Amino acid sequence: APVIQLKGLSKSFDGKQIIAGLDLNVNDGEFLTILGPSGCGKTTVLRLIAGFENADAGQIIIAGKDVTDIPAEQRNVNTVFQSYALFPHMTVFDNVAFGLRMQKVAESEIEPRVMEALRMVQLDKFAPRKPHQLSGGQQQRVAIARAVVNKPKVLLLDESLSALDYKLRKQMQIELKQLQRKLGITFIFVTHDQEEALSMSDRIIVMRSGNIEQDGSPREIYEEPANLFVARFIGEINVFDAVVKERLDESRVLANVEGRHAMIHCKLPVNSGDKVKVMLRPEDIRLEEINNGEDGNGLIGYIRERTYKGMTLDSVVELESGTSVMVSEFFNEDDPDVDHSLGQKVAVTWVESWEVV
Numbered sequence: 001a002p003v004i005q006l007k008g009l010s011k012s013f014d015g016k017q018i019i020a021g022l023d024l025n026v027n028d029g030e031f032l033t034i035l036g037p038s039g040c041g042k043t044t045v046l047r048l049i050a051g052f053e054n055a056d057a058g059q060i061i062i063a064g065k066d067v068t069d070i071p072a073e074q075r076n077v078n079t080v081f082q083s084y085a086l087f088p089h090m091t092v093f094d095n096v097a098f099g100l101r102m103q104k105v106a107e108s109e110i111e112p113r114v115m116e117a118l119r120m121v122q123l124d125k126f127a128p129r130k131p132h133q134l135s136g137g138q139q140q141r142v143a144i145a146r147a148v149v150n151k152p153k154v155l156l157l158d159e160s161l162s163a164l165d166y167k168l169r170k171q172m173q174i175e176l177k178q179l180q181r182k183l184g185i186t187f188i189f190v191t192h193d194q195e196e197a198l199s200m201s202d203r204i205i206v207m208r209s210g211n212i213e214q215d216g217s218p219r220e221i222y223e224e225p226a227n228l229f230v231a232r233f234i235g236e237i238n239v240f241d242a243v244v245k246e247r248l249d250e251s252r253v254l255a256n257v258e259g260r261h262a263m264i265h266c267k268l269p270v271n272s273g274d275k276v277k278v279m280l281r282p283e284d285i286r287l288e289e290i291n292n293g294e295d296g297n298g299l300i301g302y303i304r305e306r307t308y309k310g311m312t313l314d315s316v317v318e319l320e321s322g323t324s325v326m327v328s329e330f331f332n333e334d335d336p337d338v339d340h341s342l343g344q345k346v347a348v349t350w351v352e353s354w355e356v357v
């Protein structure tokens with residue numbers, strides 16, 4: 001059974017509906033990410049689950065128990081916020097022990113549990129230190145140790161890594177995922193960072209204005225976005241107008257894209273003549289040189305921008321129709337096409353995976 005069930009959850013602030021009948025099941029031991037732009041209601045969902053806000057309607061069930069009207073401290077749920085607010089005058093040990101002491105756990109039991117939690121985040125040697133003697137990343141790890149020390153059923157993490165600088169954030173993403181596996185605790189992680197969501201999650205919920213736009217694995221969300229909003233939110237995309245020609249099989253149709261026939265991945269019920277939007281990720285496109293007099297095997301255009309990114313060489317190609325196409329190719333200096341220069345005429349080709357959105 002799911003460890004958390006949200007049923008028809010609704011919440012308004014100042015007469016404005018922020019969460020509108022949200023249904024969501026979270027599986028036991030899952031790393032679930034709620035991803036969406038700022039202001040879409042992610043924090044509100046976490047605060048409702050934690051019990052810091054009361055729902056206007058709907059039900060919250062945690063581990064089989066209806067907690068909708070139960071106060072926060074009885075919900076078996078802990079939260080790690082972006083600003084982790086350690087007590088500055090207390091040692092690392094006392095910060096982590098704080099919750100257990102509040103719960104009147106015996107001091108003899110507190111010691112091993114705090115040290116176990118600190119070992120989990122590799123900070124056991126730092127137990128006697130004060131927060132100001134730690135780096136930002138170490139302080140964040142103390143906050144996580146503090147949140148897992150009383151073995152909650154569910155840990156809620158609200159943009160918990162967003163305040164860290166890029167390199168540390170990358171490292172903490174890996175550590176947090178490993179910790180979650182080790183602990184077996186269900187994590188509900190909130191972020192507006194699509195890369196973070198893709199790299200950490202078992203499952204991603206993409207939210208927009210209080211609604212779920214898509215619910216799926218990182219691969220499903222990236223490769224088969226349910227709509228344009230999700231496609232645009234997760235990574236770079238090219239969107240083209242196309243006209244369906246015929247269905248080839250369950251998952252593919254033939255369509256006319258910018259005057260050229262293309263096979264397109266499509267499970268939606270579309271018919272011949274339908275106008276659709278199709279997308280193509282920049283990394284699914286290749287540029288081919290056009291020799292004199294040849295038409296080339298693709299859409300014809302001119303290179304307008306060329307950016308070396310280390311791993312990839314990115315281009316913007318302007319098609320004869322005026323449409324701009326973003327292209328991202330693996331950088332390989334032995335590839336003769338690397339010499340494509342600005343203004344050059346090229347054929348834009350693709351390695352299938354067009355997607356109707």
Ligand code: ADP
Nearest residue numbers: 013014018036037038039040041042043044045
């Ligand atoms: P997110 O975490 O996705 O950025 P929030 O859940 O914080 O979004 O906020 C969603 C919307 O609800 C925002 O428009 C915000 O201004 C509003 N909101 C959140 N909390 C309150 C509150 N306590 N009072 C009034 N409006 C609020």
Ligand code: MG
Nearest residue numbers: 042043044158
């Ligand atoms: Mg928020």
